[in-house]
Amino acid sequence: MHKLRTIIVDDEPLALNLLRAKLNKVPEIEIxxxxxxxxxxxxxxxxxxxxxxxxxxxxxxxxxxxxxxxxQSDIVPLVIFTTAFEQYALDAFDVHAVDYILKPIDEERITRAVSRAIVRFETEEETEHKSRIIGAIDTINERENSASSSQSSQGQSSLGQNKGNLEHKIIIKDRDDITLLKQADIEWVDAAGDYCCVHAQGVTHIKRSTLKNLLDDLDPSIFKRVHRSTIVNLNYIQKVIPHTKGEYFLKLGEYDQVKVSRNYRDVIKDFLSDW
Structure with missing residues (x-):
């Protein structure tokens, strides 16, 4: 029997202890x-x-x-959220097939969630995990701000008329806000299905776009693809760490670390040779 190698996360010690105790009774789980x-x-x-x-x-x-x-999408494991969220958020999870356990946690809910995880572990591609969750987050954001959606669309239309003056910025609609993000502030971008996670100045923005379309809008002299799902801004690379099988990890800040796949390692080699 394959055991799922598992990490448990909770900021409340009592909740963490309870979760550990219940998972220790599940033979398919190894914490x-x-x-x-x-x-x-x-x-x-x-x-x-x-x-x-x-x-x-x-x-x-x-x-x-x-x-x-x-x-990054291919680093995201199977995820089971533990939450006390309201029903509208749980509806979004259900629509996007995101697993969750409602607090207070009981053994029946854990057993059901683990059973689903085993099936998905055996049948799904890794890149599907993040895509489903980002889709659910986007749906939750939309429902929270549905009352102001008409105002948001009017503002976005107005910005579109001045697009010629925004060639060095990326437009991101997040909830009822529209952010004009300077390209120079973007550290890296990760694709998740029809969405992109744009990481800039410690904040992650969700943008509805394919990675290819977003790459077409970015400055090619500083933004390079280093993975099938990842773009990095070369100006933010602090350290290049060799990994197994010809791969690399790029340290981009205090916490961010991005994997470079073998197919794109020449991008980093060329970057290093210029120094």
Whole structure:
């Protein structure tokens, strides 16, 4: 029997202890790490490459959604959220096939979620995990701000008329806000299906766009594709770390680390040869 290598994450010690105790009774689960915040969850996921993560949503600092946004699509494991969210958010999870356990946690809900995780582990591509979650987040944001959607569309239309003056900026509609993001501030971009996670100045913006379309709008002299799902701004590379099988990791800031696949390693070699 294959055991799912699992990380559990919750900022409340009692909740973490309860989750551990219940998962220890599930023979298909092997707990390999416990984390008390989002930063630890990101670091442990990068280091240990788990099969599954039980992830609390409401945490100070980097919350559960923030953890997913910060990870490249092929690094995101299967995710089961533990949450006390309202029903409208759970409806969005159901639509996008995102697994969750409502708090207070009971063994029946854990058993059901683990059974689903085993099936998905055996049948799904890794890149599907992040795409489903980002889609659910986008749906939640839309429902929270449905009353102001007409005003948002009017503002976006007005900005579109002046697009000729915005060649060095990216337009991102996030909830009822429209952000004009300077390209120079963008550190890296990760694709998740029909969405892109645009990471800039410690904030992750969700933009509805394919990676190819977004790449066409970015300055090709500083933005390079380093993975089938990832673009980096060369100006933010702080360290290049060799990895196995000809791959690399790029350290882009205090917390962000991006994997370079073998197919794109020449991009980094050319970048290093210019120094």
């Amino acid at each position: 390999i790490a416990e984390c008390k915040n989002g930063r630890e969850a990101i670091e442990k996921t990068m280091d240990l490459a788990p099969d599954l993560i039980f992830l609390d949503i409401q945490m100070p600092g980097v919350d559960g959604f923030g953890v997913i946004k910060k990870l």
